Amino acid sequence: MPVNLNAFYDTEFDQHEAALDATRKELAEPFARLVGVCTASIRSGNKLVLFGNGGSAADCQHLATELAVRYITDRPPIAAIALTTDTSMLTAIGNDWSFDDLFSRQVEAIGNHGDVAIAISTSGKSENVLRGLAMAKEKGLVPTGLSGKGGGGMSDLCDPFLLVPSDITSRIQEMHITLGHMLCGALEQELGLI
Numbered sequence: 001m002p003v004n005l006n007a008f009y010d011t012e013f014d015q016h017e018a019a020l021d022a023t024r025k026e027l028a029e030p031f032a033r034l035v036g037v038c039t040a041s042i043r044s045g046n047k048l049v050l051f052g053n054g055g056s057a058a059d060c061q062h063l064a065t066e067l068a069v070r071y072i073t074d075r076p077p078i079a080a081i082a083l084t085t086d087t088s089m090l091t092a093i094g095n096d097w098s099f100d101d102l103f104s105r106q107v108e109a110i111g112n113h114g115d116v117a118i119a120i121s122t123s124g125k126s127e128n129v130l131r132g133l134a135m136a137k138e139k140g141l142v143p144t145g146l147s148g149k150g151g152g153g154m155s156d157l158c159d160p161f162l163l164v165p166s167d168i169t170s171r172i173q174e175m176h177i178t179l180g181h182m183l184c185g186a187l188e189q190e191l192g193l194i
Contacts, residue, residue: 019171020178023164027179033160034118035183037142039190041116047079049111049141051103051132052120055173057084059120063180071184075193083107083132103132113140120145120180122172124152124163133157146179148172 038048048067050060060082067080083106084090093105107117117136121129124147134157136143145158149167164175188194 015168015171016174019164019166019168019175022166023175023179026165027162030160030162031179031182034144034162035186035190037144037160038116038118038183038187041114041142042078042187042191044114046112046114046116047081048116048118049081049083049107049136050118050120051083051106052129053126056120056122056176057082059173059177059180060084060118062177063118063184066181066184067187071181072188073194075188078187078191078193081110100127100131102128104128104135107132107135107139107141111136111139111141115141117141117143118145119143119154119158120176121147121152121154122169122176123147123149124154130154130157146176148175 041048048064050064052060061084064080064082067078069077083103089106090102093102097105111117117133119129119133130153133143133145133154137157143158144160145154146162146164147154148164149172151161151163155161155163162179164172166172166175
């Protein structure tokens with residue numbers, strides 16, 4: 001049976017618009033707090049450490065690049081790293097320890113007191129993300145996160161916590177990258193870099 005592409009097209013935009021409106025209404029306060037903790041961390045000479053799986057891993061890499069290289073304009077770098085890019089590290093931890101330790105081991109190795117851990121997960125239930133946040137908390141990093149679908153275990157570990165009010169994975173991911181871009185732009189302004 002052929003797909004009604006016009007109906008599909010409209011439904012996708014309707015879902016996106018609903019997620020966008022709900023996110024805009026509900027996340028202004030935690031977003032402002034995320035910008036605040038990230039600004040304070042960078043001003044103190046610390047860094048942002050991002051981690052997540054799958055599409056969220058891609059978002060982490062995307063945002064760390066925007067911060068370390070440039071977002072709106074050429075400016076000094078903002079210290080940020082994604083824990084999803086070193087294939088030797090990822091495969092060694094997965095093979096020698098376990099996939100569940102993928103982020104906690106890296107946070108333990110390179111995380112410093114005052115850094116900000118930014119975990120991204122559409123469900124908030126990924127064990128490796130939860131362990132990464134727990135290690136961040138243990139080491140004195142500020143554990144923050146972006147999630148959806150009720151937030152899973154992340155809601156108990158993250159502060160600030162940006163919980164997208166949606167249960168649809170694609171819509172949650174769209175809000176995560178929007179909020180991530182907003183974070184990049186806000187940090188450039190807050191740090192006086194543009």
